[in-house]
Amino acid sequence: MKKILTASALALLIAGCAAAPTIDSISAAAPLTLSVDGQPVLPKLHPFHSGEILYVPARVLLEYYPVELKWDNTRKKLTLTDNSSRTILSPGRSAMQVQYTQTDGGYEDSLEGPVLLKEGHVYISAGAVSSLTGAEAKLTASGSAVSITSGDVSTSVRVPAEPLAVAAGTSGKVKLYAARKDGSTYKGFILEVNGRKHSFKWEAPRLGSYPPVLYYADVDNDGKPEATVVFSLGTGTGISLEGVHVVKPEEWKELAVPAAEKVASAAVTSKILLDNGDVVVRLELAGPAPSKVTLRLPGRAGDGGLNHFGTQVGIGAVTHYQVANGKLKAETSVNAGIEESMGTLMLDYKAGSGGLNLDSIRFEPYDTTKQYVEKEQ
Incomplete structure (x- = not known):
């Protein structure tokens, strides 16, 4: 006997098919x-x-x-x-x-x-x-x-297969991985050195255009290389900041590294004054080789005077770190007023009590401000 679908049963069958998509078109590969x-x-x-x-x-x-x-x-x-x-x-x-x-x-x-x-x-x-x-x-x-x-909203605790950074000259043996991502922030990293790994609770922004930079060199002159990680902390108009971590991988000990802008501010005294319509910027740099620099900005006193330029320079709006020739080095900017950038303070670090301390500091004017350097000692 043939089975005959009633009109109502047929309607239910059609409705059921329309309620959810079929998978017939899915590839069988x-x-x-x-x-x-x-x-x-x-x-x-x-x-x-x-x-x-x-x-x-x-x-x-x-x-x-x-x-x-x-x-x-x-x-x-x-x-x-x-x-x-x-x-x-x-x-x-x-x-x-x-x-x-x-x-x-x-x-x-x-x-x-x-x-x-x-x-x-x-x-x-x-x-x-x-x-x-x-x-x-x-x-x-x-x-x-x-x-x-995963995008910026990821909270993955997975260690990615690809590292964020690999130290040059190590044949891929010194790597940095993100241990956890939370929104636009990295909350934790894993450092790998010669097959050994260790976690650190460092935090840094997730800036795709400014990935971390990793170095492997003996920056404390003890005969053993350290891993140095440089993070971008943020950028903007006239601002670019970085942070640095130095690790001795044998014991996974992190060396204290005072921030370049703080070290420079402690080592430099400054004074801005007006002189016959000019703005004069004076810098005195302490350290093993003390020096003095004077910059004269001709005719600039009328541009708001000390209300615009201030009475002391600003240090640290732009700060960068690198490892070169076995030394940790930093550059941090010198500003007179809000937007008047005079040049850069160049810092070298050396081993000291508890970590790395300032070794030397010098001022380098920009190409556009060399003409204003009046006196150097």
């Missing part, structure tokens, strides 16, 4: 693998293509993003909750609903493809990964894997 920040994750959940759209399991968000996932099996909805909002994803819908937790506001944002439910797991498009977290999900060059590079 070898399963794709998934990695986050260079490390394999979720080996049992594979990304796939549905038509032209690349999908990844929503659970991958937990690998790097500060979010809670909660599945409502009755309503067939996945809720993502972070510190400021709730995002609702519904299989079959090409949109996400965002509700702010602190206010009654919210919005709906479209996605490049519908959310999919496959074998009990929710999958979202690669574009949704970017929309939700700022991360980038894409096929690797081989086409056999999907790589997710």
